[in-house]
Every structure is written in C-alpha cells, then in structure tokens.
Amino acid sequence: MEFESPTSSPIQSDFISDPPPFPIVLPPYTVAFPSPIHPSLLFSMDNQRSISLLQFMINEGLVPSAEEEEKRKKVIHKLKQIVSSWIKKVAWQHQLPKHQIESTSATILTYGSYGLGVHNSESDIDALCVAPFFASIAEDFFVVLHDMLKKRPEVSYIHCVKSAKVPLMRFKFDGISIDLPYARLNLLYVPENIDILNPFFMRNIDDTSWKSLSGVRVNKLILHLVPTNVEKFQSMLRCLKLWAKRRGVYGTLLGYLGGIHMTVLAAYVFQRYRGATLNALIMIFFQTFAFWPWPTPVVLQEGMLLTIITAIQTRSLMPIILPSHPYEYCQSSITTSTFFRIKTEFLRAHNMTRDILKPDFIWDNVFEPFPYSKVYSNFVKIYLSYPNNFALGDWVGWVKSRFRSLLQILERIQGFCDPNPTEYVDSEKMEPNVAFYWGLRPCKYNFMDIGLVRGEFMKIINYGYEGSPGRIELSILLASQLPN
Numbered sequence: 333m334e335f336e337s338p339t340s341s342p343i344q345s346d347f348i349s350d351p352p353p354f355p356i357v358l359p360p361y362t363v364a365f366p367s368p369i370h371p372s373l374l375f376s377m378d379n380q381r382s383i384s385l386l387q388f389m390i391n392e393g394l395v396p397s398a399e400e401e402e403k404r405k406k407v408i409h410k411l412k413q414i415v416s417s418w419i420k421k422v423a424w425q426h427q428l429p430k431h432q433i434e435s436t437s438a439t440i441l442t443y444g445s446y447g448l449g450v451h452n453s454e455s456d457i458d459a460l461c462v463a464p465f466f467a468s469i470a471e472d473f474f475v476v477l478h479d480m481l482k483k484r485p486e487v488s489y490i491h492c493v494k495s496a497k498v499p500l501m502r503f504k505f506d507g508i509s510i511d512l513p514y515a516r517l518n519l520l521y522v523p524e525n526i527d528i529l530n531p532f533f534m535r536n537i538d539d540t541s542w543k544s545l546s547g548v549r550v551n552k553l554i555l556h557l558v559p560t561n562v563e564k565f566q567s568m569l570r571c572l573k574l575w576a577k578r579r580g581v582y583g584t585l586l587g588y589l590g591g592i593h594m595t596v597l598a599a600y601v602f603q604r605y606r607g608a609t610l611n612a613l614i615m616i617f618f619q620t621f622a623f624w625p626w627p628t629p630v631v632l633q634e635g636m637l638l639t640i641i642t643a644i645q646t647r648s649l650m651p652i653i654l655p656s657h658p659y660e661y662c663q664s665s666i667t668t669s670t671f672f673r674i675k676t677e678f679l680r681a682h683n684m685t686r687d688i689l690k691p692d693f694i695w696d697n698v699f700e701p702f703p704y705s706k707v708y709s710n711f712v713k714i715y716l717s718y719p720n721n722f723a724l725g726d727w728v729g730w731v732k733s734r735f736r737s738l739l740q741i742l743e744r745i746q747g748f749c750d751p752n753p754t755e756y757v758d759s760e761k762m763e764p765n766v767a768f769y770w771g772l773r774p775c776k777y778n779f780m781d782i783g784l785v786r787g788e789f790m791k792i793i794n795y796g797y798e799g800s801p802g803r804i805e806l807s808i809l810l811a812s813q814l815p816n
C-alpha cells in the first residue's frame with residue numbers, strides 16, 4: 333500500500349510536528365544527547381521516525397480494515413437486539429405488568445480495547461450487558477440469555493465463567509470472540525447511551541454489577557484524561573501492545589501485562605506529553621518505564637496519596653492504579669520472573685529507541701519477536717489435550733487460569749521461568765491439543781523432577797473444576813527439541 337504524505341490528512345499530520353517555533357523547548361528525550369544538536373535536525377529525525385512507525389503499523393495491519401469494523405458493528409448491533417428481546421422475555425417470565433414489559437429495556441456497552449478503539453483483528457469485543465434490576469445473574473443471565481445465545485447460528489463455543497471476579501459468558505459470534513459480563517441497575521429502562529459515570533445510575537447496585545461496570549467506567553475516564561489527539565493515543569497504544577506481544581510480555585494470565593496495564597501506562601505518558609509526536613511518545617514511554625522506581629505505583633490522577641500507601645501495602649511488584657473511584661488496582665499476576673522480563677524489555681526498547689540520530693534505526697528491530705530458542709537452553713512443555721475441540725477451550729481456559737501457580741512452583745525450584753504466552757498446537761498428536769513452551773534458565777539444581785511439579789500443579793487444577801478434566805502433561809525439552 334502506498335503511504336500517503338503525512339500532511340495529506342488531518343489525522344496523520346497530528347502525529348508529527350511542524351517545524352519548531354523559536355525559542356524552542358526541546359522534548360525531554362533530548363537530554364540523552366551529550367552534545368548540542370541543532371533542533372531542526374532533531375525535529376526532522378523525529379518526524380521521519382513517526383512516519384516510518386505509521387508505515388510500520390500499516391504493514392503490520394495493525395488497524396482493522398473497514399470491512400472488519402463493519403462486521404464488528406453488526407455483531408454489536410445483533411447483540412443489542414438479542415438482549416432487548418431477552419429482557420422482554422425475562423420481564424414476562426417475572427410476570428411484570430404489561431406496561432412495564434413494554435417499556436423495559438437492556439443494552440450492551442463496549443469497553444476494553446474495542447471501546448478504546450485500539451483493537452486489532454484478533455482482539456475480542458468486551459461487551460457489558462446492562463439490564464434492569466429484576467433480571468438475576470444466576471438464572472436470567474447465565475441460563476435464559478445463555479440458552480438464547482446458544483440457539484443462535486452465529487454463536488459457537490459458548491461457556492460461562494462464573495467464578496471470575498467479573499463473571500461473564502464467553503463465546504464467538506460470527507467468529508469474533510466476545511466477553512459478556514453482566515450488570516444490573518436500579519432502572520426499568522436502560523437507555524442505549526446510558527452515562528455510566530453519572531452517580532445516579534450507580535445507586536444501590538450489587539457488588540458484582542459494580543465490578544462489571546468498572547471496565548466501562550475506566551475506559552470512559554481514560555478517554556476523559558486524553559481528550560485531545562485521541563487518534564494519536566490510539567496509535568501509541570496499538571504500537572505498544574504489538575511490541576509487548578512480540579516481545580512475549582503481553583498476557584495477564586501468564587504474569588505479564590494485559591491491555592488495561594498497557595493502557596494506563598500509555599495514558600500516563602500521553603497525559604504529560606500530549607503535544608509530542610508518535611515517535612517521541614514511544615521513546616518517552618520506554619524511557620519512563622525503563623527507569624520507573626517500582627513498586628512506586630503508576631497513578632493517572634494527582635492526589636491519590638492514600639491509594640499509594642495501600643499500593644505499597646499490597647506488595648504488588650508493578651502496581652498500576654485504575655482511574656476509577658474508589659481507586660483500584662489493575663489486577664496482575666506478575667511474578668519475580670515476569671517482573672524481571674518486563675523490566676528487561678523496557679530497557680531493551682529504551683536502548684534501541686533513545687538515540688534519535690541512530691543512522692540504521694528501523695522499527696522492525698524494536699518489534700522483533702523474542703528469540704526464545706536462542707535465549708533459553710531448556711524449556712518446560714505444557715501439553716493440554718481433550719478428546720473434542722469444543723471442550724478443549726474450556727479445559728485450556730481453566731488450566732490457564734491456574735498458570736500463575738505453576739509459574740510459582742517452577743520459580744521456586746528453578747529460580748526463573750519465562751512463560752511464553754504463545755499457544756502452539758502439537759501437530760504430531762492426533763487429539764485436539766494446545767502446547768506451551770516456557771523458557772528455563774540453568775539453575776542451582778541440574779535436575780528437575782517434573783513429575784513432582786506436575787503432581788503439585790494437578791492438586792491446584794483439580795480443585796474446583798466442574799467439567800470432566802482433560803489431559804495435562806509436563807516435560808522438559810532442550811531448545812533443539814522445540815518444534816519449528
């Protein structure tokens with residue numbers, strides 16, 4: 333695809349800067365340069381890098397196509413229609429008066445990466461179902477709505493995740509993954525464009541609804557904090573998420589950063605340097621977090637001293653505070669190993685981006701996939717299988733939700749473990765399966781009894797699983813034994 337001149341559209345010109353007005357205030361990354369450099373050279377390099385980053389985003393297909401966007405909009409529209417008819421049915425089942433059945437309504441509010449406009453074609457749609465008080469979660473949501481969705485031809489792989497902090501239904505709709513949590517409000521009629529930041533709507537709601545609404549509130553607050561140049565913020569975040577994925581440090585279940593963590597970190601930098609170019613924002617981001625004095629929490633709003641004290645008390649290694657009220661943490665399962673990996677990646681990216689005059693600079697190097705087989709000589713393979721594809725997802729989802737414990741067991745024995753979040757399929761096996769390969773560093777003990785590790789992990793896995801468990805095998809591989 334041809335890359336348009338950066339000044340040809342209002343959005344693109346926003347990502348780079350005009351020639352500097354004088355006297356000039358240099359952006360903060362310039363302090364890294366030992367000798368004075370002419371500002372115009374800095375600005376030209378900065379703009380060039382911003383342009384090549386935009387080109388890189390296009391090459392990587394980071395922005396979904398118009399057709400993909402249209403498909404997502406249609407999915408949301410259909411979901412809204414489904415919950416509208418569902419709430420009427422529930423109102424009727426609850427024997428509400430006829431006029432109330434007629435006037436009642438429920439809606440869908442999107443949040444997460446889709447709500448922020450930073451999704452890509454692999455992202456799920458996080459869609460909150462908001463309904464009136466009379467529709468219960470246990471029966472009306474998890475049974476009645478579940479059954480309605482299950483009957484739809486567009487829906488596949490539907491399952492309920494009831495035990496999560498934010499209980500939800502997860503399924504695919506027309507091939508797009510949907511996370512559907514639930515919130516009940518003290519209303520009979522939930523307007524489609526309901527303003528969830530209005531305290532009026534948050535009166536007397538139950539705890540689960542409060543937690544479920546948190547994602548939508550956080551998204552809205554973040555957009556309030558970055559009111560101008562939203563497109564630039566979105567591009568910054570898209571790039572950073574791709575970087576984290578490529579470098580193997582994206583994925584909350586594996587102890588890495590999730591979308592919400594990346595969002596708050598990016599917003600922290602964006603708030604302070606909203607006038608900077610896309611390149612400068614990325615440089616400053618890496619500079620900021622390469623040297624961040626963890627466990628000092630990253631806080632978006634001023635005046636959150638109380639929260640900071642609480643943050644230190646929770647002993648989180650990388651505390652990141654959500655901009656909602658009451659201030660809460662982004663939950664994370666960061667361990668000592670993943671903490672080390674994330675910090676190392678911040679530092680690597682900072683070292684690669686810091687020199688604006690670097691002649692051979694290309695973004696591809698910054699985004700290069702993490703070379704696991706070169707870095708680690710040993711791996712633990714976690715092989716999960718199930719006789720049928722449909723239930724494999726549930727089984728894998730369950731085991732993944734317990735991965736932090738496995739990571740901690742391995743860390744205890746091995747000292748360090750790098751849980752590569754990528755899911756592979758072992759093509760040599762006939763049964764539906766998923767395999768993970770986690771990097772191990774040579775440790776004080778040359779021998780690891782993987783059978784013991786498995787035994788310990790199985791106790792954790794077996795506790796609370798409602799379905800029929802699948803197979804799980806752990807083995808140690810050399811780098812040379814990794815599949816291509």
Ligand SMILES: Nc1ncnc2c1ncn2[C@@H]1O[C@H](COP(=O)(O)OP(=O)(O)OP(=O)(O)O)[C@@H](O)[C@H]1O
Binds near residue numbers: 443445458546663
């Ligand atoms: N660990 C967490 N702590 C607090 N809120 C979370 C956490 N994980 C998810 N959420 C909420 O759920 C939303 C959706 O999470 P999800 O895991 O789908 O990530 P995402 O930001 O949408 O990125 P992706 O593109 O990978 O889906 C987040 O925006 C956030 O509001």
Ligand SMILES: [Mg+2]
Binds near residue numbers: 444445446455457591
């Ligand atoms: Mg999401």
Ligand SMILES: [Mg+2]
Binds near residue numbers: 444458511
């Ligand atoms: Mg999600």
